[in-house]
Amino acid sequence: xxxxxxxxxxxxAISAIFAGGFFILWRHQRERRYIGVLxxxxxxxxxxxxxxxxxxxxxxxxxKLASNTFFVVTAYMMALGVLEKFGRKVPHVALGLISGIGxxxxxxxxxxQPDMGWxxxxxxxxxxxxxxxxxxxxxxxxxxxxxxxxxxVALVANGCNFLVRxxxxxxxxxxxxxxxxxFMSLYWIxxxxxxxxxxVLLAICLMTGIxxxxxxxxxxxxxxxxxxxxxxxxxxxxxxxxxxxRRATEDAPTSLVLADLDHFKDINDNYGHAVGDRxxxxxxxxxxxxxxxxx
Numbered sequence: 001x002x003x004x005x006x007x008x009x010x011x012x013a014i015s016a017i018f019a020g021g022f023f024i025l026w027r028h029q030r031e032r033r034y035i036g037v038l039x040x041x042x043x044x045x046x047x048x049x050x051x052x053x054x055x056x057x058x059x060x061x062x063x064k065l066a067s068n069t070f071f072v073v074t075a076y077m078m079a080l081g082v083l084e085k086f087g088r089k090v091p092h093v094a095l096g097l098i099s100g101i102g103x104x105x106x107x108x109x110x111x112x113q114p115d116m117g118w119x120x121x122x123x124x125x126x127x128x129x130x131x132x133x134x135x136x137x138x139x140x141x142x143x144x145x146x147x148x149x150x151x152x153v154a155l156v157a158n159g160c161n162f163l164v165r166x167x168x169x170x171x172x173x174x175x176x177x178x179x180x181x182x183f184m185s186l187y188w189i190x191x192x193x194x195x196x197x198x199x200v201l202l203a204i205c206l207m208t209g210i211x212x213x214x215x216x217x218x219x220x221x222x223x224x225x226x227x228x229x230x231x232x233x234x235x236x237x238x239x240x241x242x243x244x245x246r247r248a249t250e251d252a253p254t255s256l257v258l259a260d261l262d263h264f265k266d267i268n269d270n271y272g273h274a275v276g277d278r279x280x281x282x283x284x285x286x287x288x289x290x291x292x293x294x295x
Contacts, residue, residue, distance in 0.1 A: 009053070011195050015046035018203040025210060034084035038206060041077035044070045045199065052182070060179055061110055068106055068123045072099050075130040082134055082151070085209065086141045094133055102126025117175040120166050120187060128162035131155050145212065151205035158198045165190055230284045
């Protein structure tokens with residue numbers, strides 16, 4: 001019984017911790033909406049696992065349906081958060097079809113033709129489909145750093161885990177005998193262990209990615225003028241030194257252009273500083289477009 005309670009509470013505790021962590025990050029980075037979505041994803045996972053441990057007044061079957069619905073919501077919200085983080089369009093149609101069909105099949109084998117084995121396969125195949133859709137969308141993301149590639153690998157591994165593990169267990173060992181015996185079954189023990197590992201790995205990848213984004217933004221802010229978007233003095237000196245060193249080894253010429261905005265004071269005096277700021281921003285955009293990449 002003690003081991004069963006430990007297994008039952010392991011994943012809700014892990015999910016709740018990461019839900020709180022993402023929520024704290026979102027409180028300090030509210031412009032990054034996807035962080036709040038990730039917090040909701042882990043919170044839904046905690047709710048799903050907790051409902052596996054109790055029976056609501058509505059009965060065992062409806063409690064199990066609610067628990068598995070939370071698991072599907074977890075995967076769906078994870079898809080929303082991850083794809084929004086990378087600026088990818090969310091394939092709501094594909095995700096909606098996978099989620100709807102999966103829950104419909106689960107409900108059939110829960111209420112109409114009760115069968116624990118097909119219930120196990122239905123929910124796992126649904127989660128696998130969502131994980132693989134996310135991974136497929138991430139393939140198109142350019143300039144992925146190591147942690148982004150690791151995240152994609154983790155999603156693929158998670159999807160394969162949802163596909164292969166339940167099939168092997170149901171085929172060779174059999175599904176849990178009943179809902180009451182599920183926590184000590186091989187299926188649930190492997191579910192708890194693999195979910196704990198994968199949820200931690202996904203959270204670490206995502207939090208590391210968020211940290212790298214924040215660091216990158218701070219570095220950019222430190223080296224660029226916020227109005228024009230071009231390099232400030234510090235950025236110019238660092239970039240210039242690197243460029244001169246690179247061109248020296250390449251034996252390539254380097255040019256320096258000095259430019260000024262004529263009659264800029266008249267623009268501020270006649271049209272206001274807001275218009276002057278727009279002129280500076282437009283001038284900076286023009287310089288960036290005309291300057292050789294990396295110069």
